[in-house]
Amino acid sequence: MWAATCQGFIYTCGGTLKGRNGTIESPGFPYGYPNGANCTWVIVAEEGNRIQIIFQSFAVEEEYDFLSLYDGHPHPANFRTRLTGFQIPAPVTSTGSVFSLRLTSDFAVSAHGFKIYYEELQSSSCGNPGVPPKGILYGTRFNIGDKIRYSCVTGYVLDGHPQLTCVTNTGNTAVWDFPVPICRAEDTCGDTLRGSSGIISSPNFPSEYYNSADCTWTILADPGDTISIIFTDFQTEEKYDYLEVEGSEPPTICQSKTLKTLPASKLMPIPVPERLWLHIALDFVTDLPCSEGNTTILTVVDRFSRAVRFIVFPSLPTAFQTAETLFMQVFQIFGIPEDILSNKGPQFMPRVWSAFLERIGVTHISRFTSGYHLQSNG
Ligand SMILES: [Ca+2]
Numbered sequence: 283m284w285a286a287t288c289q290g291f292i293y294t295c296g297g298t299l300k301g302r303n304g305t306i307e308s309p310g311f312p313y314g315y316p317n318g319a320n321c322t323w324v325i326v327a328e329e330g331n332r333i334q335i336i337f338q339s340f341a342v343e344e345e346y347d348f349l350s351l352y353d354g355h356p357h358p359a360n361f362r363t364r365l366t367g368f369q370i371p372a373p374v375t376s377t378g379s380v381f382s383l384r385l386t387s388d389f390a391v392s393a394h395g396f397k398i399y400y401e402e403l404q405s406s407s408c409g410n411p412g413v414p415p416k417g418i419l420y421g422t423r424f425n426i427g428d429k430i431r432y433s434c435v436t437g438y439v440l441d442g443h444p445q446l447t448c449v450t451n452t453g454n455t456a457v458w459d460f461p462v463p464i465c466r467a468e469d470t471c472g473d474t475l476r477g478s479s480g481i482i483s484s485p486n487f488p489s490e491y492y493n494s495a496d497c498t499w500t501i502l503a504d505p506g507d508t509i510s511i512i513f514t515d516f517q518t519e520e521k522y523d524y525l526e527v528e529g530s531e532p533p534t535i536c537q538s539k540t541l542k543t544l545p546a547s548k549l550m551p552i553p554v555p556e557r558l559w560l561h562i563a564l565d566f567v568t569d570l571p572c573s574e575g576n577t578t579i580l581t582v583v584d585r586f587s588r589a590v591r592f593i594v595f596p597s598l599p600t601a602f603q604t605a606e607t608l609f610m611q612v613f614q615i616f617g618i619p620e621d622i623l624s625n626k627g628p629q630f631m632p633r634v635w636s637a638f639l640e641r642i643g644v645t646h647i648s649r650f651t652s653g654y655h656l657q658s659n660g
Contacts (some may be wrong), residue, residue: 295308295309295319295321295385296321296322296323296384296385297323297324298323298324298325298326299323299324299325299326299400300325300326302401302402303399303400303401303402304399304400305338305397305398305399305400306323306335306383306396306397306398306400307395307396307397307398308321308342308385308395308396308397309321309385309395310392310395311339311394311395311396311397312339312394312395312397313394314392314393314394314395315342315347315385315387315392315393315395316387316392317387317388317389317390317391317392318387318388318389319347319385319386319387320384320385320386321384321385322356322382322383322384322385323382323383323384324355324356324380324381324382325376325380325381325382325383325400326379326380327376327379327380327381327402327403328379328402329379330379330404330405331379331402331403331404331405332375332376332377332378332379332402332403332405332409332455333375333376333379333380333381333400333401333402333403334373334374334375334376334400334401334403334409334410335351335373335374335375335381335383335398335399335400336373336398336399336400336401336410336412337370337371337372337373337396337397337398338370338397338398338399339370339394339395339396339397340365340368340369340370340371340396341367341368341393341394341395341396342365342366342367342368342385342387342393342395342396343366343387343388343391343392343393344366344367344368344625345366345367345504345625346366346387346388346390346391347366347385347386347387347388347391347392347393348364348365348366348385348386349364349365349366349383349384349385349396350362350363350364350365350383350384350386351363351364351365351374351381351382351383352381352382352383352384353376353377353378353381354376354378354380354381354382355380355382356382356384360382362374363478363479364478364504365477365478367476368393369415369477371477372411372412372414372462373409373410373411373412375403375409381400383398390561390585390586391563391583391585391588403456405454405455405456406425406426406456407424407425407426407448407456408424408425408426408428408448408456408457408458409424410424411424411430411446411458411462412462413432414432414462414463414464414465415465416434416435416438416465417432417433417434417435417438417440417462417463417464417465418432418433418434418435419431419432420432420433424448425448425456426448426449426450426456427447427448428447428448429445429446429447429448430445430446431444431445431446432444432445432446432462432463434465435465437467437468438465438466438467438468439465439466439468439485439486440463440464440465441463441464441465441466441481441483441484441485441486441487442460442461442462442463442464442481442483442487442488443460443461443463443488444463446458446459446460446462447459461481462481463481463483464481464483466485471484471485471495471496471497472497472498472499472500473499473500474499474500474501474502475499475500475501475502476501476502476503480501482499482501484497485497487515488515491523509529511527557617558584558586558587558589558616559584559589559612559616559617559619560584560586560617560619560620561584561585561586561619561620561621562582562583562584562585562612562619562621562622562623563582563583563585563622563623563624564580564581564582564583564604564608564622564623564624564625564626565580565581565583565624565625566578566579566580566581566598566624566625566626567579567580567581568598573594575596576594576595576596577595577596577597578594578595578596578597578598578599579592579593579594579595580592580593580594580595580599580604580607582608582611582612584616585623591611591612593607593611595607601630601633601634601636601637602633602637604634604637605634605635605637605638605641606637606641608622608634608638609638609641609642613638622634622635
């Protein structure tokens with residue numbers, strides 16, 4: 283077991299796990315993992331078997347705290363993917379008999395953490411492929427020859443293959459013949475996708491898409507990372523229907539690359555501020571069910587005391603509206619903070635600061651700090 287100290291407390295985390303199945307919880311689950319955590323779990327299965335992990339709960343501070351998965355021992359060469367945020371990830375299966383997980387958290391702001399069920403898979407098992415959001419899975423057997431079926435809850439339609447069969451691939455390993463389908467709201471198409479991998483299908487796929495469709499999918503990756511698109515099926519009406527693929531502007535990529543080199547996992551001591559509300563974080567929660575005309579909540583957190591203020595909006599506010607609201611509801615009461623983190627894109631906070639300076643009548647400024655974390659957590 284590893285031990286580490288955090289603000290006077292000693293906690294242990296990580297370890298080597300053996301046995302056909304079990305659960306892993308982040309330290310302190312569900313009451314929050316410590317800051318500065320660096321916990322590694324290594325799951326070792328019987329030779330020839332694989333390991334599947336199924337997430338039962340998952341919440342880590344988006345873009346600052348991470349659960350990294352390694353297909354083997356926790357060496358950079360085995361790095362598989364990095365998970366962050368508040369959505370339960372799909373199950374992941376190792377390719378060999380060792381699977382490692384590492385939780386790293388930065389110097390401030392925690393979340394519930396995670397609970398993971400792991401299980402050894404014999405070579406004849408495909409493992410549980412998981413249920414997509416708003417989806418229903420029929421079938422409980424996941425061995426070679428077994429078939430499972432998906433449907434969606436009312437109001438959602440399935441994109442992808444509704445039936446999956448567990449087959450043997452060329453490497454003699456049991457795999458599902460198609461990826462897990464997705465459920466999308468009826469009469470909509472397009473989406474914003476994040477995460478290390480995913481599926482995009484045209485509306486009604488594998489049936490025909492409808493006429494006059496106009497769908498846009500936006501894929502977001504970590505700054506500095508690249509995105510590759512692999513077409514497994516492609517058929518559109520020649521000359522009349524088309525798919526356009528567009529990347530981000532080069533300046534964004536260049537800027538992001540320099541940010542990526544910041545030592546993300548380096549433990550920084552939390553400075554004791556002179557007063558509260560000096561280091562704050564903003565988190566926009568959007569697309570909530572409409573309540574009294576409001577669908578968006580802005581959470582303003584004092585990163586030192588963890589005090590929180592909630593401000594509701596009818597829709598996602600602009601940088602100017604955000605600056606105005608922060609001025610009225612936070613700065614006027616608690617003073618102007620030194621830095622603000624936000625879960626929106628990297629250009630957002632500079633815009634809020636500019637709008638705020640304009641609001642208080644500052645028209646000329648040589649330099650202002652954008653805060654401790656130069657990257658934003660969007
Ligand atoms: Ca954190």
